[in-house]
Amino acid sequence: MSSPSSPDGAPRGVALLGSTGSIGRQTIDVLAAHPDRFRVVVLAAGTDRAGLEEQTARLHPEVSALGASGEDLAELATRDDVDLVVIATGGVVSLRPVLAALRAGKVVATANKETLVAGGHLVMPEARRLAAERAATSPGDPFASPLAWLRPIDSEHSAIWQCLVGESMASVAALVLTASGGPFLDASPAELAAVTPERALRHPTWTMGAKITIDSATLANKGLEVIEAHWLYDAPYDAIEVVIHPQSVVHSAVRFVDGSLKAQLGTPDMRLPIQYAMTYPDRQPSPAAAPDLIGAGRLDFRAPDTSRFPALRIAREAGVAGPWASAALIAADDVAVERFLAGTLAFTDIPRLLEAAVTRFGTTAAPAPDVEALVALDVEVRAAFASGPIGGVA
Numbered sequence: 001m002s003s004p005s006s007p008d009g010a011p012r013g014v015a016l017l018g019s020t021g022s023i024g025r026q027t028i029d030v031l032a033a034h035p036d037r038f039r040v041v042v043l044a045a046g047t048d049r050a051g052l053e054e055q056t057a058r059l060h061p062e063v064s065a066l067g068a069s070g071e072d073l074a075e076l077a078t079r080d081d082v083d084l085v086v087i088a089t090g091g092v093v094s095l096r097p098v099l100a101a102l103r104a105g106k107v108v109a110t111a112n113k114e115t116l117v118a119g120g121h122l123v124m125p126e127a128r129r130l131a132a133e134r135a136a137t138s139p140g141d142p143f144a145s146p147l148a149w150l151r152p153i154d155s156e157h158s159a160i161w162q163c164l165v166g167e168s169m170a171s172v173a174a175l176v177l178t179a180s181g182g183p184f185l186d187a188s189p190a191e192l193a194a195v196t197p198e199r200a201l202r203h204p205t206w207t208m209g210a211k212i213t214i215d216s217a218t219l220a221n222k223g224l225e226v227i228e229a230h231w232l233y234d235a236p237y238d239a240i241e242v243v244i245h246p247q248s249v250v251h252s253a254v255r256f257v258d259g260s261l262k263a264q265l266g267t268p269d270m271r272l273p274i275q276y277a278m279t280y281p282d283r284q285p286s287p288a289a290a291p292d293l294i295g296a297g298r299l300d301f302r303a304p305d306t307s308r309f310p311a312l313r314i315a316r317e318a319g320v321a322g323p324w325a326s327a328a329l330i331a332a333d334d335v336a337v338e339r340f341l342a343g344t345l346a347f348t349d350i351p352r353l354l355e356a357a358v359t360r361f362g363t364t365a366a367p368a369p370d371v372e373a374l375v376a377l378d379v380e381v382r383a384a385f386a387s388g389p390i391g392g393v394a
């Protein structure tokens with residue numbers, strides 16, 4: 001069986017949550033390029049009414065929704081005519097639709113970080129259950145893998161996924177996440193302290209939404225990706241490495257026990273990982289150009305510097321500490337980036353705020369949070385750090 005069509009061979013029904021954002025618009029490019037394979041059933045956005053109306057007029061979904069709640073999005077994601085749910089929102093609003101969709105046996109492709117950073121302990125068991133059910137009836141089926149049900153869109157996780165196809169996790173020695181290092185790779189501590197939002201929003205290789213662009217500059221994004229990789233691939237933290245690779249051509253790699261290093265290379269174009277997540281296990285022509293190795297000339301790699309970019313260390317430690325800490329981290333990061341963009345927090349105070357939030361909210365002995373607790377924690381962290389000085393760290 002292949003994934004792109006429904007069992008009757010009709011185009012797969014797609015619910016796209018976050019259609020007006022950076023990932024959402026690129027997903028629409030992919031959908032528009034494959035009208036024979038996909039039918040847009042649901043478009044949902046937050047506040048951009050004009051953008052959603054334009055998309056609705058162009059794609060004729062059954063439903064378009066603006067500013068929907070997590071509960072409403074869950075209802076839309078589990079409609080009978082939806083086969084594939086693409087999560088292109090930021091924030092915890094998507095946790096309910098992801099869980100509901102997986103519980104209803106839908107395929108979920110997610111760019112959203114909260115899905116795994118805050119909710120990995122909730123969503124992965126659902127994906128594993130679906131994979132185990134398929135493995136019991138047809139072992140060797142591409143859908144006998146949890147990654148067929150919860151598909152990563154992030155280019156790094158897509159790269160690792162592509163390297164793992166046909167491999168056994170038992171033969172994996174380490175996952176190697178690459179990071180561009182952002183625009184301040186070689187900046188001194190004094191230069192980092194004086195970074196402005198305008199400078200930080202100029203990413204050297206990728207064009208993305210504002211939040212993830214700032215996260216790339218602090219390396220918080222790579223830290224969140226370490227946590228995502230832990231959940232997606234069931235990999236221990238000490239087997240997840242980060243390598244700085246300024247050209248962003250090698251999207252990530254997997255090292256195997258025999259010493260082989262398998263990497264996926266591509267141009268910095270999110271339409272490729274978005275499309276792979278939608279057409280898996282098939283590959284289809286895409287608008288993304290293949291990398292030009294001779295034109296690139298050289299590819300550089302170096303170790304990350306966690307003394308200048310402590311957010312990477314703080315995120316990894318939060319991942320090791322568990323779901324409360326990583327959920328506090330990602331909520332705090334949203335607040336920190338908002339404050340930095342508003343000019344009320346220095347660039348170098350972003351990691352200080354993250355560490356304060358993880359220390360304050362991440363050290364509870366309470367059982368792992370359910371969705372309600374995650375949503376409540378998100379509100380609490382935001383309220384605690386929305387303004388004023390950052391408490392909790394020297």
Ligand SMILES: NC(=O)c1ccc[n+]([C@@H]2O[C@H](COP(=O)([O-])OP(=O)(O)OC[C@H]3O[C@@H](n4cnc5c(N)ncnc54)[C@H](OP(=O)(O)O)[C@@H]3O)[C@@H](O)[C@H]2O)c1
Pocket residue numbers: 017018019020021022023024044045046047048049066067068069073088089090091093111112113114153154155207208209210212270
């Ligand atoms: N951009 C990238 O290249 C990239 C790469 C890898 C991973 N990611 C991750 O993907 C996620 C999305 O990133 P992005 O850069 O595309 O963000 P973005 O440009 O800020 O877009 C966010 C989208 O979510 C929508 N949204 C907000 N609240 C919603 C709600 N209640 N219901 C439905 N939609 C809602 C927004 O709608 P409005 O615009 O209408 O308010 C917008 O369409 C993030 O978690 C990010 O870290 C992004």
